[in-house]
Amino acid sequence: MKTLFAALVLAVALVPESSTSAQPASTGSTRTATAGDWPAKTIRMIVPFPPGSSPDLVARMLNDKLGAALGHPVIVENRPGAGGNLGTALMAKAAPDGYTIGLSIGGPLAVNKVLYSKLGFDPFTDLAPITLVAASPNVLVVDPKLGVGSVKQFVALAKSQPGKLNYGSVGNGSASHLTMELLKTRAGIDIVHVPYPGSPQVNTAIVGGQIAAGFVVPATAMPLVQGGRLKALAVTSSVRSVVLPELPTVAEAGFPGFQSTAWLGMVAPAGTPKPVIDRVSMELVRIIRSDEVRNRMRGIYFQAIGTTPEGLANLMREEVERWGKVIRQTGARAD
Numbered sequence: 001m002k003t004l005f006a007a008l009v010l011a012v013a014l015v016p017e018s019s020t021s022a023q024p025a026s027t028g029s030t031r032t033a034t035a036g037d038w039p040a041k042t043i044r045m046i047v048p049f050p051p052g053s054s055p056d057l058v059a060r061m062l063n064d065k066l067g068a069a070l071g072h073p074v075i076v077e078n079r080p081g082a083g084g085n086l087g088t089a090l091m092a093k094a095a096p097d098g099y100t101i102g103l104s105i106g107g108p109l110a111v112n113k114v115l116y117s118k119l120g121f122d123p124f125t126d127l128a129p130i131t132l133v134a135a136s137p138n139v140l141v142v143d144p145k146l147g148v149g150s151v152k153q154f155v156a157l158a159k160s161q162p163g164k165l166n167y168g169s170v171g172n173g174s175a176s177h178l179t180m181e182l183l184k185t186r187a188g189i190d191i192v193h194v195p196y197p198g199s200p201q202v203n204t205a206i207v208g209g210q211i212a213a214g215f216v217v218p219a220t221a222m223p224l225v226q227g228g229r230l231k232a233l234a235v236t237s238s239v240r241s242v243v244l245p246e247l248p249t250v251a252e253a254g255f256p257g258f259q260s261t262a263w264l265g266m267v268a269p270a271g272t273p274k275p276v277i278d279r280v281s282m283e284l285v286r287i288i289r290s291d292e293v294r295n296r297m298r299g300i301y302f303q304a305i306g307t308t309p310e311g312l313a314n315l316m317r318e319e320v321e322r323w324g325k326v327i328r329q330t331g332a333r334a335d
Contacts, residue, residue: 038098038276039072046094046102048087049170050080053198054219054300058134058264059103061296062287069283074101080197083171084108085119092126096271101280103133107173109265110319115173115327116334123267129312130266130281133288134302137237138179138215138262139222140250141230143206146213151234151253154213158189166192168202168214172334176202178323179215179236179260181330186255206230217262218244219300236260243301264302265312281309 045063049055059076067074079087088108094100107115109123121127140151148154158165169177172195184191194211196202199220205211207229215236222244224230234250235241238259250258266284268277287293288306297304307315326332 038273038279039070041099042072043067043070043074043099043101044077045074046077046079046087046091046100048079048081048084048090048102048104048108049198050200051078052200052220053080053170054136054217054262054302055103055105055264056198057219057300058297058302061293062103062133062284065287065293066280066283069287070279083112083169083174083177083195083197085112085116085171088123088127089121091267092121092123092269094269096128096269096273098268098272098276101130101266101268103264103266105170106175106263106265106319106323107171107177109267110316111178111323111327112173112334114320114324115332123316126270127267128270128272128277129309129316130268130277131284131288131309132305132307132312132315133264133266133284134297134304135261135263136217136219136302137235137241137244138175138260139218139225139235139244139247140183140213140215140233141203141206141221141225142213142233143209143211144228144231145209146231148233149231151248151250151255154233155187155189158187158191162190163192165212166194168194168196168205168211168216170197170199170202170216171195172332173323175260175262176215176217178326178330178332180213181332182258182260182326183215183250183255185330186258203230215260217301219302222301241301243298263315265316267312277309 047055047059063074063076079090084104085108088104091102112119148157167180199216202214202216203224225232235244235247236250285306288304294304
């Protein structure tokens with residue numbers, strides 16, 4: 001099976017106007033939007049994480065430009081909770097009339113299907129993929145007061161205190177959760193998982209001494225690293241990141257093949273008319289791939305991507321297969 005990084009690279013393709021959407025067939029009768037009369041009012045973009053989180057930062061790079069392209073405002077609505085499941089469920093249950101879209105992460109959009117016995121929605125039947133927006137490596141950050149300067153030192157400390165250290169994630173099933181569970185298994189360490197609403201809260205908890213470490217996206221962590229309030233140890237990409245070349249990879253620290261990528265996908269409720277999905281996808285890819293947005297995303301350590309709806313759908317399926325194996329291997333749970 002291709003690695004996640006390879007899948008992202010292969011998925012990068014501009015959306016042609018005649019592209020075929022991968023969204024599930026409509027299961028209801030609500031089809032008020034057509035290519036001719038949509039949009040006629042404000043569109044809401046649900047972000048299932050708090051203000052200041054990386055999904056929120058990226059959403060606010062896109063909403064005004066998308067609104068300008070569509071001729072009606074696109075308003076960001078933050079609905080955090082349950083590791084992104086709450087807001088993603090709201091997207092799934094919204095009317096499929098073209099006036100609700102959402103930006104979420106890999107947990108709610110894919111992995112949580114195999115992590116939760118009762119998720120409350122199915123990302124593969126209740127959501128329509130629009131585009132894969134962006135991706136970023138995770139960074140292993142720790143409390144500087146731990147006195148560790150490398151992954152090997154962190155592992156040694158954890159081994160010396162089994163069950164005593166804890167780590168934060170942005171929610172069950174998130175890349176930040178499963179990446180640490182993978183490290184725990186590979187390194188043979190025992191540290192306790194504490195989920196938070198978003199990466200800013202994880203960072204704050206580490207700075208405040210409530211938790212010891214976490215895998216988080218660099219968008220929210222690096223300002224604190226640069227200010228000396230967090231210590232960055234490594235990135236989770238397969239090779240050194242072009243935006244963080246000074247940081248080694250976890251693989252370099254003695255865990256060959258270790259790789260994890262945080263990604264953001266735009267979706268709509270299943271049954272949203274195909275002309276709407278195609279129009280939003282086409283406009284978003286154009287926006288995402290503009291020099292301005294590419295540079296702004298790079299400024300927060302994200303790679304701008306932009307794919308067809310099929311590109312995101314394929315990645316969602318691959319993530320379930322890839323992380324499903326990790327979940328079974330590590331025994332990771334949603335509670």
